[in-house]
Amino acid sequence: MSDDTPSTGLGATAPAPTSPAPAPTDATLRGAIDAAALRVARTKATTLVEALPWLEQFRDALVVIKYGGNAMTNPELKAAFAQDVVFLRYAGLRPVVVHGGGPQIQAMLDRLGLESEFRGGLRVTTPEVMEVVRMVLTGQVGRELVGLLNQHGPVAVGLSGEDAALFGARRRGTVVDGEEVDLGLVGDVETVDPSAVQDILDAGRIPVVSTIAPDLDHDGQVLNVNADTAAAALAAALRAKKLVVLTDVEGIYADWPDRGSLLRGLTVSGARDLLERVDTGMIPKLEACIHAVSRGVPQAHVVDGREPHSMLLELFTKEGVGTMIRPDDDETEDETGEGSPS
Numbered sequence: 001m002s003d004d005t006p007s008t009g010l011g012a013t014a015p016a017p018t019s020p021a022p023a024p025t026d027a028t029l030r031g032a033i034d035a036a037a038l039r040v041a042r043t044k045a046t047t048l049v050e051a052l053p054w055l056e057q058f059r060d061a062l063v064v065i066k067y068g069g070n071a072m073t074n075p076e077l078k079a080a081f082a083q084d085v086v087f088l089r090y091a092g093l094r095p096v097v098v099h100g101g102g103p104q105i106q107a108m109l110d111r112l113g114l115e116s117e118f119r120g121g122l123r124v125t126t127p128e129v130m131e132v133v134r135m136v137l138t139g140q141v142g143r144e145l146v147g148l149l150n151q152h153g154p155v156a157v158g159l160s161g162e163d164a165a166l167f168g169a170r171r172r173g174t175v176v177d178g179e180e181v182d183l184g185l186v187g188d189v190e191t192v193d194p195s196a197v198q199d200i201l202d203a204g205r206i207p208v209v210s211t212i213a214p215d216l217d218h219d220g221q222v223l224n225v226n227a228d229t230a231a232a233a234l235a236a237a238l239r240a241k242k243l244v245v246l247t248d249v250e251g252i253y254a255d256w257p258d259r260g261s262l263l264r265g266l267t268v269s270g271a272r273d274l275l276e277r278v279d280t281g282m283i284p285k286l287e288a289c290i291h292a293v294s295r296g297v298p299q300a301h302v303v304d305g306r307e308p309h310s311m312l313l314e315l316f317t318k319e320g321v322g323t324m325i326r327p328d329d330d331e332t333e334d335e336t337g338e339g340s341p342s
């Protein structure tokens with residue numbers, strides 16, 4: 001007797017069926033498949049309708065998306081990212097992509113046998129390394145993203161911080177273990193003229209920005225700037241409605257690397273306090289979010305770029321998936337982000 005023989009509930013078991021159940025007819029099978037397909041279609045429709053309040057709220061909204069090099073290493077993820085950005089555009093938002101490319105720069109430096117080291121989270125940049133940074137960001141990573149976006153229609157236009165004086169930067173050093181460190185050709189963005197980006201947006205297209213910046217103090221010299229902070233400066237100058245930073249973790253953790261300490265929401269003051277406790281990679285991201293929100297961008301999000309379509313989930317669902325940073329006087333609930341479209 002097989003283990004799954006049905007029980008009568010009276011201590012005895014029912015006799016095993018003597019003949020197999022009749023095989024389902026083609027019509028019954030087709031009916032079952034149609035019912036399942038209908039259920040899937042209904043779920044899709046519910047998902048679309050759930051996005052409606054956000055689509056209404058974000059109509060025309062300018063969203064600056066920072067796409068980090070670590071979230072850009074897998075072809076499927078890159079394709080999903082391109083789909084999401086084009087989706088935002090076709091849904092009536094105005095996305096602007098600002099990309100990094102740290103791992104891609106490193107790979108090229110390794111191929112060329114050039115050494116470079118990071119100090120305080122920034123790459124020490126010699127003139128030779130600067131040539132590679134410029135070549136990889138504008139000539140490789142930017143081009144590739146433009147190509148991926150344009151697979152969905154002729155929407156994307158690439159430019160760098162050098163075009164139409166989009167960015168102007170000044171050289172910076174850093175302090176590591178109490179010591180002043182010369183980073184070479186590394187700068188902070190000090191001026192932003194967003195008119196070239198605005199022109200591309202006004203044409204209904206998607207600007208894709210590589211973060212190379214002319215040196216304001218030395219004509220003809222360009223500087224290597226951190227892509228997170230450049231994205232924040234651009235978001236503030238464009239008066240963006242959101243800054244979305246895609247990276248390779250779920251969001252910001254209160255107590256990194258304790259996976260149970262993922263933060264759903266943070267105020268700018270909370271983010272400033274946390275700066276003391278985060279490690280190298282997250283410092284420029286947190287600084288970028290603080291910079292953008294304290295200069296008038298209503299919300300900044302840190303989202304997992306390894307999760308396909310995480311950006312859409314963060315923007316268009318009640319639960320969200322990453323960490324949202326908002327002004328101190330914003331009353332949005334921290335834990336769930338519920339209450340209003342985030």
Ligand SMILES: Nc1ncnc2c1ncn2[C@@H]1O[C@H](COP(=O)(O)OP(=O)(O)O)[C@@H](O)[C@H]1O
Nearest residue numbers: 068069070247248249252253256278279281282
């Ligand atoms: N509190 C924190 N929350 C999340 N990540 C953190 C935190 N502190 C440090 N990190 C590190 O920051 C990294 C993200 O920065 P980075 O590797 O520079 O990303 P990207 O290439 O996307 O710019 C994470 O992978 C993680 O190792």
Ligand SMILES: CC(=O)N[C@@H](CCC(=O)OP(=O)(O)O)C(=O)O
Nearest residue numbers: 068069100101102122123226227
């Ligand atoms: C000064 C400095 O460190 N610049 C970065 C620029 C690229 C970048 O920021 O890329 P991610 O966003 O992928 O980290 C670098 O040379 O790697």
